[in-house]
Amino acid sequence: GAGVSQSPSNKVTEKGKDVELRCDPISGHTALYWYRQSLGQGLEFLIYFQGNSAPDKSGLPSDRFSAERTGGSVSTLTIQRTQQEDSAVYLCASSVGPGVGYTFGSGTRLTVV
């Protein structure tokens, strides 16, 4: 597609439920990233996929968070047993290389009630 697409745009879930957030990167972009942006904060790195290499999961805050990327394209970020502190905007970005910079999606605003 022309840009990075994320769905849903907004998600309200009850504490303890699992959620899945989807990211469809720009076609041909081999690198895909997930970031979390809490209210009034900067961007917190979560996970990085590059081609067929093992992902860099060093930013995942707990084992309730996981992500996969199927076929080198679409990625899903899963949060199990959601907590109120998981409420944030989850941003996905893709890139062809580090020097070019990211193209971001519009994010998913997750609210855990």
Added chain:
Amino acid sequence: AQTVTQSQPEMSVQEAETVTLSCTYDTSESNYYLFWYKQPPSRQMILVIRQEAYKQQNATENRFSVNFQKAAKSFSLKISDSQLGDTAMYFCAFTSTGNQFYFGTGTSLTVIP
């Protein structure tokens, strides 16, 4: 560890005037990339300008320019002829490997008509 610091949480500027946003970073790397991103209320992160550390010439994109001082590890953004559409959060970002971008906490810029 890489860190990015934006010391101005909020700034304002009169329409048509010039404003400079500050950013400093800390790294032991010799080659890296620096970026400024804009995030309007729509939440979409938009790449404003990029700078390659090995290039001494300051990057320029229309009304946006940077003052890159490698020795001082400073990377400020100058916006000339400010427009109402420039109202947004501005994030400074750094990467050396592309595995992860490091973002500052952002500067909220308001352009006053």
